[in-house]
Structure formats: C-alpha cells, structure tokens
Amino acid sequence: MGPNDEDVNYSFTARNKSISISGFYMDATEITNNEYRQFVNWVIDSMAHVLMGHVKNDNGVDYVDWKQKINWKDKSTYEKLDAMMYSREDRLYGRVEIDVRKLKYHEERFNWDKAKLRENKDKPRSQFIDRKDVPIYPDTLCWIRDFSYAYNEPMTRMYFWHPAFDNYPVVGVNWHQANTFCEWRSKFWDDYRSSKKLFTEDKFQLPSEAQWEYAARGGREQAPYPGAVIISATRKAVCSPTSNPDAATIRKTVGSTPFAPTPTGPTITVCTTWPVT
Secondary structure, eight states, X not given: OOOOTTOGGGTTTSOOOOXXXXXXXXXXXXXXXXXXXXXXXXXXXXXXXXXXXXXXXXXXXXXXXXXXXXXXXXXXXXXXXXXXXXXXXXXXXXXXXXXXXXXXXXXXXXXHHHHTSGGGTTSOGGGGEEEEEEEOXXXXXXXXXXXXXXXXXXXXXHTTTOXXXXXXXXXXXXXXXXXXXXXXXXXXXXXXXXHTTOOOOOOOOOOOHHHHHHHHTTTXXXXXXXXXXXXXXXXXXXXXXXXXXXXXXXXXXXXXXXXXXXXXXXXXXXXXOOOBO
C-alpha cells in the first residue's frame, strides 16, 4: 500500500510497503438517505418510548418496550414528548417539531486498546466500557455552507427527508456519526439474529486505510485510483469523484456511476458523494 508510481511528490519519502489483511466484506454502494433515516427514526422512537414510560425492566436493566404503540396523530402525544420538541421561541409559525439537536444515540463500546495492556489485566471490566451519547442527525446545512455561490436552500430543506431522495447517498455525516451508525447497525442485526436463535456475527465497522485502498484499487496492486478517500460508512463506499466536487456531482443515486465491477466485488470505487464532514 502507499503512493503509486505516478505520485512524484512522495516517491522518495513514502515508499510502497507490503501488508497483509484478512478477508473482509464491503457493501457495493454508499449508505442512502433511506437507510440512515431508519437509524434516525429508531432513535426518535426509542427516545419517545422512554419519555412516555414504555420501559420494562429485566434483571435490573431497563429496556424499551417496543410492543407499546405511539400514536403520533394524537396531540396529547406531543405534549408528553415536549422535552424532545423545539421550544416555543424556536418554532416557525407555531409548528411543534422535533428538535434534531436532541437526537442522541446512547453508545456503549468495549475499549480493547485499554483492556489489552498487561497492567490492566486484573482491573474490572467496567473500566474498559466507554459510554457516551452521540448526536446523530446529519448536518443538512452543509449544502449551503460548502457551496457558497449555489442556490442549495431547497436541498438543505428537502434532501435528507424527502422520499424523492431515498436512494441518494446521505451527506453531512461526520466520522463519529458514521461510527455510531455502524454500532447501531451491528446491534440491530445481532438482536434480530438472537431473536431467531442464530449465532451473532462480527460488527459492522468503517474500513481501515489498508482495506479501503485494497478495495479502491480493485485487486490490482499498482493501479492508481482517483479521489482521496477517507472514510466509508458501515462497509459501504463513501468517497468523492474529485477533490473539490460541485453540487451537481453529488446529486446522483447510489450505484449510478458507470464503472465496471472490479475483481474484488464492489461495482464502483469512485463514488457519487462527499458525505463526511
């Protein structure tokens, strides 16, 4: 891995090196608005259930009771969920809407880097569990912040939630949100498999630099690939067609870029979005 032979600036200071990586899977396309919106809606529903008291206790641990129903058409429901809503002074025309800044996913991860240290071998497990609440709503203002001389206000208002953009790649998601989406996706999949009495599988995660470079080169060791790629959301290619894309190159459905399948599987390695902020 490393620079290819056409990278003159780095040819003498950062030589190629050989590394070995285990086999891995990578989704063929980016995460879509529809897929990420499922995550957002899950967070909204879980927070609403907690505020309405739809919680059950099992061995001292509280769980959301998903069998309970929330009637979103009932005005009294919004009164009970007032803590999730914009305050009166932040409302437009008095509309009661969810304050997206309050949408947070409670994440719990085991810190393997700390646990592996020999001096920590006798410490309790609780010292290696990282718990935090991560804001998960995308930065929809990136459409007008990153494109100063374009009329992208309609995209800011509609791109993430409108069904016309369901199969377009999600944008405005930072590295922490992408990681959290991976965590939620893994837990959601594990819970489903456990309910069917099946073995759970390894977690979804963002690819390492080596994994991404291997996939982007399409199995060809010296093949140069365009587009500086930093991150991929949950085994799905999240990259850019150029180092400075415009709004027109972003607005494409996933999988629509006409590239032939590569020997490694993913159909496209130069993708249709600039989602990571």
